[in-house]
Amino acid sequence: MELMVAIFVGVLTGTGIYLMLRARTFDLVLGLTLLSYAVNLLIFVMGRLTVGRPPILDGSQAPVLANYADPLPQALVLTAIVISFAMTALLLVIALVARAETDSDHVDGEEPR
Amino acid sequence: MNWPHWIVVPVVLPLLAGAACLLFERRAANVARALSIGTTFVLLGVALHLASAAASGSVHAYLLGNWKAPFGIALALDRLSALMLVLTAVVAIASVLYARGGGARGAHDAQGLHYHALFQFQLMGLNGAFLTADLFNLFVFFEVLLIASYGLLLHGGGAARLKAAIHYVGFNLAGSALFLVAVALLYGITGTLNMADLAQRVAALGPEQAALVRAAALLLIVVFGVKAALLPLYFWLPDTYRAASAPVAALFAIMTKVGVYCVARVTTLIFGDDAGVAVDVADPWLPWLAIGTLALAALGTLAAVRLRTLVSYLVIASAGTLLLAIGLGSAATLSAALFYLVNSTLVAAALFLLVDSIASGRGEADDAMIPAPLAYRAAYGVLFFVFALEAAGLPPMGGFIGKALLLRATTDLPLMAATWAALLLSGLGMMIAVARAGSTVFWKAADANRAQTAAARPARIERLAIGWLTVAMLLVVLNAGPMTRYAESTAAQLLDRRAYVDAVLGAQPVPPAWTPREGMKKP
Numbered sequence: 001m002e003l004m005v006a007i008f009v010g011v012l013t014g015t016g017i018y019l020m021l022r023a024r025t026f027d028l029v030l031g032l033t034l035l036s037y038a039v040n041l042l043i044f045v046m047g048r049l050t051v052g053r054p055p056i057l058d059g060s061q062a063p064v065l066a067n068y069a070d071p072l073p074q075a076l077v078l079t080a081i082v083i084s085f086a087m088t089a090l091l092l093v094i095a096l097v098a099r100a101e102t103d104s105d106h107v108d109g110e111e112p113r
Numbered sequence: 114m115n116w117p118h119w120i121v122v123p124v125v126l127p128l129l130a131g132a133a134c135l136l137f138e139r140r141a142a143n144v145a146r147a148l149s150i151g152t153t154f155v156l157l158g159v160a161l162h163l164a165s166a167a168a169s170g171s172v173h174a175y176l177l178g179n180w181k182a183p184f185g186i187a188l189a190l191d192r193l194s195a196l197m198l199v200l201t202a203v204v205a206i207a208s209v210l211y212a213r214g215g216g217a218r219g220a221h222d223a224q225g226l227h228y229h230a231l232f233q234f235q236l237m238g239l240n241g242a243f244l245t246a247d248l249f250n251l252f253v254f255f256e257v258l259l260i261a262s263y264g265l266l267l268h269g270g271g272a273a274r275l276k277a278a279i280h281y282v283g284f285n286l287a288g289s290a291l292f293l294v295a296v297a298l299l300y301g302i303t304g305t306l307n308m309a310d311l312a313q314r315v316a317a318l319g320p321e322q323a324a325l326v327r328a329a330a331l332l333l334i335v336v337f338g339v340k341a342a343l344l345p346l347y348f349w350l351p352d353t354y355r356a357a358s359a360p361v362a363a364l365f366a367i368m369t370k371v372g373v374y375c376v377a378r379v380t381t382l383i384f385g386d387d388a389g390v391a392v393d394v395a396d397p398w399l400p401w402l403a404i405g406t407l408a409l410a411a412l413g414t415l416a417a418v419r420l421r422t423l424v425s426y427l428v429i430a431s432a433g434t435l436l437l438a439i440g441l442g443s444a445a446t447l448s449a450a451l452f453y454l455v456n457s458t459l460v461a462a463a464l465f466l467l468v469d470s471i472a473s474g475r476g477e478a479d480d481a482m483i484p485a486p487l488a489y490r491a492a493y494g495v496l497f498f499v500f501a502l503e504a505a506g507l508p509p510m511g512g513f514i515g516k517a518l519l520l521r522a523t524t525d526l527p528l529m530a531a532t533w534a535a536l537l538l539s540g541l542g543m544m545i546a547v548a549r550a551g552s553t554v555f556w557k558a559a560d561a562n563r564a565q566t567a568a569a570r571p572a573r574i575e576r577l578a579i580g581w582l583t584v585a586m587l588l589v590v591l592n593a594g595p596m597t598r599y600a601e602s603t604a605a606q607l608l609d610r611r612a613y614v615d616a617v618l619g620a621q622p623v624p625p626a627w628t629p630r631e632g633m634k635k636p
Contacts, residue, residue, distance in 0.1 A: 020287065025279060032286045039293045046301030073300065076249055080293055083256050087289070090263060091282050098275040107283065109276040 001049050005041060012038035023107045025095035029088060036084035040077050047073030114166045117623075120175040120190050122159050123198055123240035126152060131233030138226060146213070146222065149229035153209045156236065157202035160195070167195035168599070170606065172616035174246065179622045182246070183307030187617050189246035192603040193451070197243040197374055200455055203585050204367045204462045205236055207578040211466050212360040214575035221358045224269035231268070235261035235364065242371050246617050248299065248306045251375065252292050255340075259285050262368060265361045266353060277349075277356035284349045288339040291332055298329035309617035312382050312610055316389040323390035330384045330394040334376060341372025342432045344405040351413065351425040359469030360578075362421075363462035369428060370458055373435045377447070380439060381607040399440030400528055404535040406433030411542030420468040420480040423550055424461065427504045430539060431457030437532060438519050445522030447604035452597055453515025455589055460503040460512065463582035467496055470579065471554070474561070474569025482550050484557035488569035494555035496579065501547035503586060506540050511589045516540065518597070 012034050019031030047070035055071035057063050095105075102109040114120075130152035137145040166173060167190050175188040209232060212222040222228035238258025245251050267278050300306055302322055303314040318326055339346045350369070354362045376399070384394045410433055413426035435457070438450030468480055471493050478485035487493065503510035516536055523532045561569060589596055606612065 020283070028279075028283050032283065032290070035287065035290045039290045039297070042294060043297040043300075046297040073297070076297075076300070079249070079253065083253070083289075084286075087256075087260065087282075087286050090260065091279075091286065094263075094267070094275065094278050094282060098272075098279055101272050101275055107279050109272060109279075 002045070005045050005049065009038045009041050009045070012041070023112075025098060025105050025107055028107060029091055029095060032091065033084075033088055036080070036088070040080055040084075043073050043077050043080060045073075047071075114163075114173065117175065119159065119163060119166070120173060120188050120244065121177070123156060123163070124188075124237055124244065126156060126159070127233040127237040127240065131230045131237065134230040134233060135227070138230065142223070145229050149233060150206075150209050152233060153202065153205045153236070156240075157199070157206060160198035160202045163190055164192075164195035164199050166190070167192050170602065172606075172613050174617045174620035176620050176622055179625075181622050182617050182620060183305050183310035186250045187246045187307060187309075187620065188244045189309075189613065189617050190244060191613060192599070192606050193374070193377065194243045196451065196455070196599070196603060197370070198240055200370070200458055201236065201239050201243070201367050204458060204582075205232075205364060207462055207466065207582045208232075208360040208364040210574050210581065211363065211469075211578035214470075214572040214578070221269070221360050224358075227264065228268055231261045231264040232364070234258075235265060237261075239367060239371060243374060246308045248296050248308060248311065250306075252289070252296060255292065255371075256289060258368065258371070259289070262361075262365065265364070266357050268361065269358055271356075274356045277352045280349050281353045285339065288336050291339075292336040295329045295332035295336060298325060298332070302326050302329065307617065308378070308382055309614040312385075312388070312614055313618075315383055315391050316387055318390050320390055326391045327394050330379070330391050331398070333379055334395050334399070337372045337375040337379070338402070338436075339372070340369065341376060341436060342369050342406070342429045343372075343436055344402045344409065344433075347406065347410075347429050347432075350429055351422055354425040354428065354465070355419065355421040359465050362424075362465040362469075366428060366458055366461035366465065369432050370435075370454060373432060373439065373454065376436060377439045377450070377607065380442065381447075382610050382613060385608070385610060386442075387610075393442065395440060396442060400437055400532070403433045403435075403437035403440055404531055406430075407437065407535045407539040411539035411546075414543050414546035417546065417550075418482055420472065420482060420550060420554070421465070423482075423546060424464045424468055427464065427543065427547075428457075428461045430543060431461060431504075433539075434516070434519070434536065437535065438522075441523060441526055441528060441532070443522065443526065444601070444604045444608055446519060446526075447607060448597070448600040449515060449518035449522050451600040451603050452518055453512065455596070456503060456511035456515055456586065459582055459586050459589070460500050463579060463586065464500050464504060466575070466579050466582070467493070467500060470571045470575055471497075474565070474571070476565075482553050484553060484559075486561040486565060487554065487558045488561040488566040489571075490555055490558065490560055494551065496583065497551055497555065499583070499586075501551060505544040505547050506536075507544065509590065511586060511593065514590070514593050514597075 016031045016035035019027045050069045053069045055069040061067040099105050104110055134145040173190040177186045213220050235258050238254050241254035263282050342350045380395050384391045410426045410430035414423055417423040435450050438446040472480035474488050475485045503512045506512040506516040523529045
């Protein structure tokens with residue numbers, strides 16, 4: 001499972017960076033979104049992958065990480081998702097206004113010569 | 114500090130003030146404005162109070178939500194944090210006052226909505242970043258100050274600002290992603306995000322973790338380098354700072370220093386001299402990249418054809434000098450850096466305001482380096498001369514003292530030759546650049562005619578803002594002795610990570626005055 005998630009993180013990061021480098025505002029937004037997915041997955045994995053274990057100490061098992069899922073990365077991911085969501089919305093608005101104002105969707109506001 | 118909650122006031126106060134500004138700004142813009150200005154002055158008072166508390170040399174920790182560190186988020190106040198808080202408040206006062214000015218084009222803060230709310234949120238992010246002792250919390254405060262800065266940068270609109278904003282926002286979002294990667298890696302390796310706890314656990318890591326933790330550390334430095342404008346990562350800065358309105362650019366002068374502050378914090382606390390496998394992880398990179406930054410920034414000042422671009426490159430040069438001093442990493446270079454930091458921030462903010470004031474009286478010529486009729490040539494010229502001396506690091510101003518301290522501190526270091534060459538040559542380049550700019554704009558220009566002079570008269574509040582920063586700079590020079598001693602003790606405190614770790618991890622939660630469970634049992 002670790003390998004699969006690692007490959008996902010790599011592919012998402014690679015596509016994200018490729019899209020960001022295309023220098024079009026919409027591609028930039030998509031690229032940053034994919035990059036943030038990759039980052040969220042990575043944070044999540046950093047709490048170690050566990051299946052079917054509760055994140056809350058219920059007293060039924062010894063309080064060690066082998067018996068429980070680490071709840072902290074889940075909280076971190078939640079924060080990161082909210083922030084990247086808000087930032088993406090903001091960037092979309094800026095991109096739309098820039099498209100209207102400069103009549104170009106290039107990140108420099110004009111077509112490269 | 115009799116009242117333990119003083120530490121959190123610099124974060125909470127701007128948050129409340131910003132929210133209140135949102136309430137008032139449509140119905141009573143004057144109330145919002147007065148609230149914002151008043152809050153900024155109160156923040157200076159709070160910062161000075163905290164600085165006097167930190168001056169004793171002890172590290173004060175504050176447990177948010179009364180959770181014991183490292184389980185909850187802790188704030189920590191030491192001399193460096195207090196210094197940064199005071200500096201932020203001083204620059205913010207000049208910025209918020211200047212925002213009332215703006216000449217014929219109308220006040221800077223009236224060219225769109227939400228100026229003062231965004232301004233206060235930016236202050237909240239800055240103060241929080243200086244105070245926090247938690248890496249993820251630092252990320253959150255970074256985002257707070259960034260999202261406010263996006264709004265402030267775009268304030269007033271215009272194609273140039275939009276273009277700069279796309280670069281700035283996109284670049285910083287990518288930087289935030291890297292920040293999260295670094296944080297996640299550090300959490301995955303050490304299982305903690307509290308900086309004091311990280312300092313202990315990184316030092317105790319085995320060699321099998323060395324590659325990963327060093328990669329995470331360098332990623333962090335990269336992220337802070339984006340903020341601080343380190344060599345391959347500064348290309349967003351000149352366009353952004355040039356496009357922003359003057360009071361915003363002045364406030365942004367402190368924003369680059371957030372990156373410098375974070376580099377100083379993590380390279381001394383977490384990845385310092387006794388960090389086990391991650392010992393001095395930035396040392397092979399930081400000085401050389403900083404020297405490169407200095408060299409290119411000096412070339413940038415020479416190549417600038419607009420005054421705002423010139424000042425932007427001066428900001429980059431100051432960041433390069435600071436990162437060089439921090440990268441060298443001895444107590445003496447650190448204290449020189451801290452002394453230089455105060456001056457370079459003040460002068461960058463003052464120059465942005467002054468250049469805007471000059472440009473608004475020059476009509477079409479704006480801030481281009483061409484001779485154009487200029488009102489109040491003598492007054493502007495003298496001010497520009499003083500600020501230029503400060504920025505280029507010439508006596509008798511504080512920039513010179515900072516650089517001289519740094520030069521003296523490097524005499525017995527292996528990188529001495531490169532450091533001296535970089536500092537002196539870049540200083541020469543900047544001196545030529547500002548001298549050329551000054552002679553073109555002030556000497557070759559004619560006096561403006563009477564009508565232009567009357568129209569170009571800067572508002573009283575603009576003069577007040579520039580005067581405030583000038584007085585602050587002069588105070589630093591006149592108190593160079595006490596300031597140097599403060600910088601030296603700050604550097605000593607930074608390198609003594611034991612005190613920081615003990616203060617943060619040793620902070621005890623306050624016993625509850627009333628527990629709801631107990632209280633509910635009794636009728």
